[in-house]
Amino acid sequence: MKGTISSVGLERCLHTAEVTSSNLVLSIDSTIHSLHGVLEPWFTVQYLNSENISKETLKNSDALIIRSTRKYGAEILLGTKVKFIGTVTSGYEHIDTEFCKQNGIFFATAHGSNAESVADYISAVLIEISKKISKPLNELALGIVGVGAVGSCVKRNAESFGMRLLLCDPPKNLNDDIFAADIITLHTPLEIGGKYPTKYLANREFFSKTKKGAWLINAARGAVCNSTDLCEALQTKHLGGAVIDTWENEPNIDTSLLPLVEIATPHIAGHSAQAKINANKMIIDSLCKFFGVECDIRFDISQNKTGTYSIRTDDLAFRKNPENFTEIRNGYERIYVN
Numbered sequence: 001m002k003g004t005i006s007s008v009g010l011e012r013c014l015h016t017a018e019v020t021s022s023n024l025v026l027s028i029d030s031t032i033h034s035l036h037g038v039l040e041p042w043f044t045v046q047y048l049n050s051e052n053i054s055k056e057t058l059k060n061s062d063a064l065i066i067r068s069t070r071k072y073g074a075e076i077l078l079g080t081k082v083k084f085i086g087t088v089t090s091g092y093e094h095i096d097t098e099f100c101k102q103n104g105i106f107f108a109t110a111h112g113s114n115a116e117s118v119a120d121y122i123s124a125v126l127i128e129i130s131k132k133i134s135k136p137l138n139e140l141a142l143g144i145v146g147v148g149a150v151g152s153c154v155k156r157n158a159e160s161f162g163m164r165l166l167l168c169d170p171p172k173n174l175n176d177d178i179f180a181a182d183i184i185t186l187h188t189p190l191e192i193g194g195k196y197p198t199k200y201l202a203n204r205e206f207f208s209k210t211k212k213g214a215w216l217i218n219a220a221r222g223a224v225c226n227s228t229d230l231c232e233a234l235q236t237k238h239l240g241g242a243v244i245d246t247w248e249n250e251p252n253i254d255t256s257l258l259p260l261v262e263i264a265t266p267h268i269a270g271h272s273a274q275a276k277i278n279a280n281k282m283i284i285d286s287l288c289k290f291f292g293v294e295c296d297i298r299f300d301i302s303q304n305k306t307g308t309y310s311i312r313t314d315d316l317a318f319r320k321n322p323e324n325f326t327e328i329r330n331g332y333e334r335i336y337v338n
Contacts, residue, residue: 024291025081027053027061031330032088034276034299035065039284042295055079063291065283068094069326077105084290086283090114090149090270091221093190108286110279112149114270117334118219119153121269122185124311125243126161128263129183129215133240138162143181145174145201146188146220154185170196179209183217190221200226207233213240215262219269222248227257234260245269251325258322263315266325272334309334 026043028035029050039045048057050069054076058064063084066072072085073096086108087095100107130137142158144151147169158165168178178184188198202216202225210216216239218225227248233239243263247253250267258264277299288295318328 024063024293025061026063026065026287027058027082028065029053029067029069031067031069032065032280034280038280038297039295042288042293058082063287065287066094069330070094072096073099077103084108084287086110086287088113088276088279088283091189093192093221106290108283108290110282113278113282114272114275115149115153117272117275118150118187118269119157120272120309120334121219121245121311122154122217123157123161124309125185125217125263126158126163126183128311129241129243132262135182140164140182141166141180143168143178143184145169145178145184145186148187150220151187154187174201174206176209179214180211181214182211183215184210185217186220186224188220188224190223199223200229202226202230204229204232207238210239212238215240216242217245218243219245222246222250222253222267227254231257231260251329253322253325255322258319263311264318264322265311265314266318266322266329266332268314268329268332268334271329271332276333 024043026039026045028045028047030047031050036047043063046057046061050067053064053066055078058076058080061080061082063086064082065086065088068087068089068091071094077085077099082105084106085095085100088110090109090111090113092107092109095107097107099105126137126142130140138161141164143166144154144158145168147155147167151169155165155167166178166181168174186202188201191198200223202218204226207229216225216230224246225248230242234242241262242260244257244261245265246267280299281297284295284297321328
């Protein structure tokens with residue numbers, strides 16, 4: 001599996017990267033625990049808390065591997081040696097891609113790495129909603145907004161439940177059909193501008209079109225849904241309920257939403273053990289191809305415990321300490337059931 005290299009082109013970077021693995025310096029966000037001790041045979045590695053990643057700490061770094069816990073642009077990268085930045089996330093709105101392109105910094109993502117993990121989370125949510133409203137899933141219609149890597153997996157699982165499907169892709173083309181759904185789940189990237197902007201896609205107008213009593217699930221990006229408008233739709237009882245995994249202004253979320261939503265989790269839908277391994281493999285593959293380094297790395301989760309997943313347990317743990325959003329998310333790992 002491969003990460004997404006910026007449009008500048010992989011071939012060019014292979015010809016221009018005049019370095020050898022013996023003198024490459026790689027900086028890694030220290031909260032990516034699964035990469036600790038993995039790349040030392042090929043790189044000189046330093047592990048940095050995301051808050052300590054700066055121009056000064058990156059001055060000798062050729063490459064950087066990050067998560068989405070902060071923004072990366074000129075204020076951090078300008079004047080450094082960094083020529084490759086990889087994020088172990090599907091999205092990349094935390095990277096200033098225009099700055100990277102203009103300054104010869106290649107960026108790679110782990111797009112699609114957590115698709116199955118998010119789809120499993122959505123399946124757990126659908127089962128809980130079915131219990132809550134006392135209706136079997138095969139009598140409900142699911143609207144999927146965004147049918148890409150994640151949305152396609154959600155679609156497949158919903159079909160196995162016998163649900164009627166209403167699809168919307170690309171998300172800008174919202175049609176009346178989608179609003180006939182009993183449950184609408186969002187799976188779009190966060191696009192501020194461009195051809196298909198998705199910021200606040202789910203807003204007051206969106207909610208007014210949904211059927212009364214419909215449910216909303218957001219496991220995409222926080223700002224795809226307008227929190228204020230969602231609060232209003234829940235308080236007026238127009239929406240039957242909501243499940244929120246991604247929040248506006250993470251980690252400083254609007255806690256007034258917590259008592260209004262049925263299930264609340266701290267952006268952990270995609271945080272399964274297998275999803276993290278997928279992401280690591282994709283970014284390492286892109287990193288090594290970028291610098292022309294040959295490395296063979298394998299990850300093993302065979303020793304991890306398995307069991308029955310309870311989304312209510314995750315919800316309860318978060319509600320007890322919502323101020324620990326970052327700590328809970330960074331330390332979270334869901335194990336797939338065999």
